[in-house]
Every structure is written in C-alpha cells, then in structure tokens.
Amino acid sequence: MIVFSTFFKLLEKNKWSIVINLVVFLGIASIAVRSGSPEDQINFKDIKLKLAVIDRDHSATSMELKNYIGELHQLTELEDDPVVFQDELYFNNVYEILIIPAGFEEGLLAGKEIPLETLEAPDAGVTTLSSIQVDQIMRFFKTYLALGLNPSEAMTKTKEIMQSNASVNIQLDNHSLEEAPNYNYYFQYLPYPMIAILVSCISLILIIYNEKDLKNRTVCASFSLKKRNFELSLANITVAVIIWIILMIFPFIIYGTDMLRSGVYGYYLLNSFSFLIVSFSISYLIGIFSNSEEAISVFSTSVSLGLCFLGGVFVPLSVMSKQVLYFSKFLPSYWYVMTNEIIGKNTELVGSDLKDVIYGILIQLCFAIAIFGISLVITKRKTQAF
Amino acid sequence: MIVKVENLVKRYKDLLALDHLNLSIEKGEIFGLLGPNGSGKSTAIGCILALLNFDKGNIEVFGKPMRPDSYDLKRKIGVVLQNVAVFNELTVYDNIDYFCGLYVKDKEERKKLVMEAIEFVGLEDFKKFYPKKLSGGLLRRLNIACGIAHKPELIILDEPTVAVDPQSRNRILEGIVDLNKKGATIIYTSHYMEEVEQICSRVAIIDKGKTIAIGTKEQLKAMIKTSETICIEVLELEEKHLENIKELPHVYKVDYDNQRLLISCTGGKHNLIRVLNYLQSKEVAFGRVYTELPTLNDVFLEITGKELRD
Numbered sequence: 211m212i213v214f215s216t217f218f219k220l221l222e223k224n225k226w227s228i229v230i231n232l233v234v235f236l237g238i239a240s241i242a243v244r245s246g247s248p249e250d251q252i253n254f255k256d257i258k259l260k261l262a263v264i265d266r267d268h269s270a271t272s273m274e275l276k277n278y279i280g281e282l283h284q285l286t287e288l289e290d291d292p293v294v295f296q297d298e299l300y301f302n303n304v305y306e307i308l309i310i311p312a313g314f315e316e317g318l319l320a321g322k323e324i325p326l327e328t329l330e331a332p333d334a335g336v337t338t339l340s341s342i343q344v345d346q347i348m349r350f351f352k353t354y355l356a357l358g359l360n361p362s363e364a365m366t367k368t369k370e371i372m373q374s375n376a377s378v379n380i381q382l383d384n385h386s387l388e389e390a391p392n393y394n395y396y397f398q399y400l401p402y403p404m405i406a407i408l409v410s411c412i413s414l415i416l417i418i419y420n421e422k423d424l425k426n427r428t429v430c431a432s433f434s435l436k437k438r439n440f441e442l443s444l445a446n447i448t449v450a451v452i453i454w455i456i457l458m459i460f461p462f463i464i465y466g467t468d469m470l471r472s473g474v475y476g477y478y479l480l481n482s483f484s485f486l487i488v489s490f491s492i493s494y495l496i497g498i499f500s501n502s503e504e505a506i507s508v509f510s511t512s513v514s515l516g517l518c519f520l521g522g523v524f525v526p527l528s529v530m531s532k533q534v535l536y537f538s539k540f541l542p543s544y545w546y547v548m549t550n551e552i553i554g555k556n557t558e559l560v561g562s563d564l565k566d567v568i569y570g571i572l573i574q575l576c577f578a579i580a581i582f583g584i585s586l587v588i589t590k591r592k593t594q595a596f
Numbered sequence: 597m598i599v600k601v602e603n604l605v606k607r608y609k610d611l612l613a614l615d616h617l618n619l620s621i622e623k624g625e626i627f628g629l630l631g632p633n634g635s636g637k638s639t640a641i642g643c644i645l646a647l648l649n650f651d652k653g654n655i656e657v658f659g660k661p662m663r664p665d666s667y668d669l670k671r672k673i674g675v676v677l678q679n680v681a682v683f684n685e686l687t688v689y690d691n692i693d694y695f696c697g698l699y700v701k702d703k704e705e706r707k708k709l710v711m712e713a714i715e716f717v718g719l720e721d722f723k724k725f726y727p728k729k730l731s732g733g734l735l736r737r738l739n740i741a742c743g744i745a746h747k748p749e750l751i752i753l754d755e756p757t758v759a760v761d762p763q764s765r766n767r768i769l770e771g772i773v774d775l776n777k778k779g780a781t782i783i784y785t786s787h788y789m790e791e792v793e794q795i796c797s798r799v800a801i802i803d804k805g806k807t808i809a810i811g812t813k814e815q816l817k818a819m820i821k822t823s824e825t826i827c828i829e830v831l832e833l834e835e836k837h838l839e840n841i842k843e844l845p846h847v848y849k850v851d852y853d854n855q856r857l858l859i860s861c862t863g864g865k866h867n868l869i870r871v872l873n874y875l876q877s878k879e880v881a882f883g884r885v886y887t888e889l890p891t892l893n894d895v896f897l898e899i900t901g902k903e904l905r906d
Contacts, residue, residue, distance in 0.1 A: 434667060
C-alpha cells in the first residue's frame with residue numbers, strides 16, 4: 211500500500227490549508243447562529259431624514275404642516291437665503307429643503323393648487339421617501355379642507371390617516387416564513403467547506419501524482435497502473451469520509467445534541483453525504499483537469515463560489531429571480547440546498563416532502579455520476595495522447 | 597542479449613523521430629547512446645520502457661517482448677529519466693522509499709535497500725532534507741537513488757548529468773561504473789561525448805533517429821580517416837608552408853587559424869617529427885606543440901558533417 215500511505219504523507223503537507231478552511235467555516239457557522247438566517251434579516255423600519263422647511267407664509271396652516279413634517283423627520287432651521295440652501299445641500303447637512311410659499315394657506319382655502327418648492331441634495335436618493343410623504347400629506351390635507359374642515363382640523367385628520375398602518379405580509383414562498391432550526395443553517399453552508407477542503411486534499415495531491423515525470427517513473431515500475439489507481443482512489447475516499455465525519459461532529463460542538471432529537475437527523479446525514487460524493491467528484495475532476503496549483507486555485511474558487519452563490523448556499527433560494535432559479539436547477543448545490551430546506555422545516559418526513567428529499571438526493575448522485583463520467587473520459591484521452 | 601531493438605520506427609505526426617533504429621545490448625555492458633539533442637535518444641528509451649507507443653519494429657528486453665504490462669520485466673529495470681522526477685513534498689528518504697516501494701513490498705527489505713541507495717549516492721547527511729533544499733547535483737543523485745534502490749539488473753540512465761557541477765558529475769559517473777561492476781547492465785544516453793568516452797564500453801551514435809555507427813570506442817574511431825591531430829602554435833605562417841605541409845606523408849588536412857596550426861593525419865609513424873623538422877628547416881618559429889587522438893565528436897563530425905553540439 212505504498213501509494214496509499216504516501217498519499218497521507220503528502221496530505222500532511224497540506225494540513226494548514228485544511229485547517230484554515232475548517233476554521234473559516236466554523237467562523238461563518240458561528241456568525242450564522244448569532245445572526246439567524248438570511249431570511250430573518252428581511253424586515254423594514256422607518257427612517258428619519260435631515261430636512262429643512264422654510265415657511266414664507268407664516269400662516270396657521272403652514273405652521274401645522276411644518277410641525278407635522280418635524281414629527282416625521284429631523285428638521286434643521288435654516289436662514290431663508292439661496293446661498294445657505296446651496297451650501298447646506300452640498301455638504302449634505304440636509305437632504306431636502308421644502309419651501310412653503312407665501313399665500314399658501316389663502317390659496318388652499320380658495321381651492322387653488324399651491325405646490326411646495328423643493329430643493330434636493332445632489333445624488334440623495336433617500337429624498338424620494340420624504341417627497342412621497344409630503345405629497346401624501348398635501349393630498350389628504352387638501353381633501354379635508356375641501357370637505358369644509360378648518361386647517362387645524364384638517365391637519366389633525368391628516369395625521370390620523372397618515373399614522374394608520376396597513377398590515378403587509380410578504381409571501382416569499384410556501385415555506386419561507388416557517389422557522390428552521392439553527393443547525394439547518396450549518397448544513398446549508400456545508401457545501402462551501404466541503405468543496406474547498408476536498409479540493410485541498412484531493413485535487414492538490416492528484417496533480418502531484420499525475421505530474422508527467424512522476425507518472426512516467428511509476429509507469430516504468432513493476433507496479434500496475436490499476437493498482438496505483440485503486441490505492442489512490444482508496445486514499446481519496448478515506449480522506450473524504452474522514453472530512454465528512456469531522457464536519458458532522460462540528461454541529462454538536464456549536465449547537466449541542468438537539469438535532470439528534472429532531473426526527474430528521476438521518477436525512478441531514480444522508481443529504482450531506484450525497485453532497486460529499488458530489489464534492490468528491492468535483493475535486494477529482496479538478497485534480498485531473500488541472501496541471502498546476504495555480505490552476506487548481508482558480509478552478510476551486512470559481513467552482514465553489516459559483517455553486518454556492520448560484521445554488522442557494524449563500525443567497526436564499528427564496529430571493530432569487532425565476533431566471534436564476536431556472537439556471538440553478540442545473541447545479542448540484544441547488545438540489546442540496548432545496549433538500550436541506552425541506553428537511554429543516556419538518557420534524558418528520560412523510561408524503562411529498564419525503565419524496566422531494568429522496569428526489570433531491572438522487573439528483574445529486576446523478577450529478578456525481580455525470581462528473582465522474584467526464585473525469586474518466588478526460589483520463590482516457592490523456593492516456594491515449596501519452 | 598539484454599535489450600534488442602529491431603527496425604524501430606516512431607513518428608510524432610509528421611516528424612520521424614526514430615527511423616528504423618537497431619540496437620543490441622549485451623549483459624554487463626555500459627552501453628552509450630550518443631547523439632545531439634533531438635536525435636531520438638530519449639524517444640528510443642521511451643519506447644524500450646514501453647512509455648511510448650511505436651509505429652513499427654520490435655523491442656525485446658531480457659529476451660521477451662516489452663509491453664506496458666510486462667511487470668516481470670519491469671521489476672528488473674531501473675530508470676533514471678532526463679528530468680528529475682521526485683516528490684517535492686517528501687524527504688529524501690521518503691522519496692527513495694516510495695519509488696523502491698513500487699518494486700519491493702517487504703518493509704524491512706525496503707528499509708535496507710533505501711539505506712544502501714542513500715549511501716551509494718552519498719546522501720547520508722541529507723536524508724531528512726526536502727528536494728527543494730538540495731543543490732542541482734544532490735538532486736540528480738537523489739534522482740538516481742530513486743531509480744536504482746531496488747537493485748535492478750538493467751539500469752537506463754537518460755542524460756543523468758544535465759546541469760550538474762563537475763564534482764557531482766564525476767561522482768555520478770563513478771557510481772555508474774560501480775553499479776556496472778556489481779553486475780548491472782547500463783544504458784547511458786548523453787550528448788556529452790566525454791562522459792560516454794569515459795564510462796561506456798560500447799557506443800551507438802544516433803542522428804535523426806538512425807543509428808549511424810555502433811561499436812566499441814576504438815572500433816568507432818577506426819572508422820574515420822583521422823587517427824591523430826597535431827596542434828602547433830605558430831605566430832606567422834605563409835601560405836606556401838601550408839601547401840608543403842599538406843604534401844608530407846599521412847597528412848590529409850591542414851588548417852591555420854588564430855596562430856594555431858592543425859594538421860590531421862591518417863595514421864603512420866613519426867608524423868609529428870616530420871612536421872617539426874619541416875618547420876625548423878624553414879626557420880618557422882613555433883611555440884606549444886601537442887597531439888590529440890580522435891574523439892567521438894570527430895567520429896560524429898566526419899560521418900554527419902556537423903559537431904555533436906551543433
């Protein structure tokens with residue numbers, strides 16, 4: 211078993227790369243526990259903008275309006291001077307200046323259209339919010355005046371209607387608002403370290419073994435290539451399984467033993483193991499396709515990040531566009547994440563959910579078989595060229 | 597017969613790398629394969645080792661056809677290829693142990709063989725060194741140790757001294773002779789004729805994939821016209837003297853360049869005395885005088901019309 215044992219000697223030289231990947235992943239997993247899921251972060255809150263209101267009417271109506279805007283936003287008192295306006299806007303001391311023109315109240319009472327003059331800071335996109343708000347206030351206010359209320363009453367009514375909140379539910383998908391356990395996020399991020407570590411362990415060592423001169427020397431020896439490949443494959447599989455076991459131990463350290471009682475722990479293992487086979491096939495392909503450490507670095511970074519971003523590992527599937535999702539279905543990571551989501555939202559898998567999980571796992575295995583097939587074709591072509 | 601190559605033809609697309617090459621190597625020989633870069637030496641070795649497919653011909657090693665799966669034959673062969681082929685991630689000891697392990701299963705036996713190989717190439721002080729820490733010469737020695745640790749009967753060395761300092765080169769050449777004395781048959785390829793002359797008992801000169809001459813060094817040198825070259829440092833020499841010297845017995849070629857008179861003689865006795873007598877009689881002043889016996893380069897030059905290192 212000289213090839214097998216030497217594999218582990220070579221692996222030892224790459225130990226720091228593996229440790230770094232594990233540490234980075236553990237860091238990400240810990241952060242994920244603290245901050246919750248990416249979906250939890252989808253919420254809204256009011257913001258207050260720095261505005262200025264210049265009252266040139268000095269009427270009861272204009273004062274009511276100014277006071278109300280002051281309640282909604284952070285008002286800054288400015289001198290009524292165009293030069294001052296320009297400076298304050300330029301230095302972003304205020305984002306928008308609203309000017310209530312003289313004759314504002316009189317005009318409104320007469321049923322005339324008296325628009326407010328607005329000055330905005332350059333590139334201040336946030337002022338859209340205040341502009342919409344002021345526009346709404348003015349529409350309600352004019353409506354109440356037209357109904358015969360005096361300015362003070364009209365403003366009170368306007369405030370009431372502006373403060374009423376509508377209940378809005380954002381339905382992202384059927385399951386997105388259901389709560390998944392914390393360790394589900396660990397399993398969701400798992401594809402990234404799995405690919406990164408397996409590439410460090412398998413691809414980097416495969417290119418050493420497949421280096422032309424070293425391979426020639428092995429071919430010259432009385433050691434059959436079949437035996438060499440068998441020992442090499444055995445070593446690769448052993449390493450992959452060890453890494454999987456390590457990655458399966460970590461969630462116990464981070465989250466405790468809750469998941470053992472979840473009722474679906476076995477499915478987490480099954481899903482992660484099927485993605486291990488996918489990662490193994492990818493690492494193998496990268497290993498025989500590349501001819502230098504630099505090339506492996508480029509391939510592994512682009513493949514792992516590409517699979518993770520487009521497959522829904524880093525970005526939830528629920529926020530992806532239909533076009534991206536359509537493309538994602540051609541990636542094994544999509545099926546891993548989708549299966550993981552289903553597992554995470556159940557305490558017992560039965561019926562269609564169970565079918566979907568098995569379907570997801572089988573598709574991942576199909577991807578692995580296809581990638582292995584491509585690797586074998588490349589290996590055969592390389593041998594023929596030799 | 598240890599190795600027999602008959603009418604070997606190997607093509608790389610349109611390039612004819614080996615053109616009906618014939619070789620026969622006897623047991624106990626140090627057989628030199630001499631030729632300029634690109635002459636087909638490494639391709640021939642690749643075919644003998646079944647590393648490369650060939651288009652036509654026949655190769656037998658130890659009396660059996662050599663195929664990629666001839667593991668019984670490969671067990672008896674040690675290979676030191678042109679490029680250093682070792683694991684940069686393994687120590688000197690682990691490298692030799694790995695390559696020896698491809699032939700020898702038993703750990704204890706292997707340990708003994710590895711230590712012997714280390715001792716043989718003189719790397720005792722570098723056992724735990726990684727290849728990147730070794731000098732070019734030491735790295736070549738490691739390369740050799742990896743190829744010979746399993747004590748093969750036939751050792752094929754393909755340009756093992758390329759880019760090696762003179763001290764390491766001598767050590768390597770002495771080692772090869774030593775291996776031969778211990779019973780190994782050696783095939784040694786090189787484009788350094790001095791090395792081939794120094795250690796090889798029989799030599800095949802190849803050019804453009806063809807064997808152009810084969811035999812012992814003496815046999816090869818006997819094949820050419822030149823048997824002696826006389827070199828004399830002369831400050832000034834008139835054209836008429838050159839003509840007269842050329843008329844002397846056994847002289848067939850005279851050159852005068854850079855105050856150096858070169859006289860090629862075909863054989864016979866007293867050539868040097870005759871030339872010196874002539875110069876003295878014509879009162880031509882001369883300095884250092886020496887003679888050179890023909891080299892394999894002269895053989896190559898005379899047969900192909902070009903230098904080995906052209």
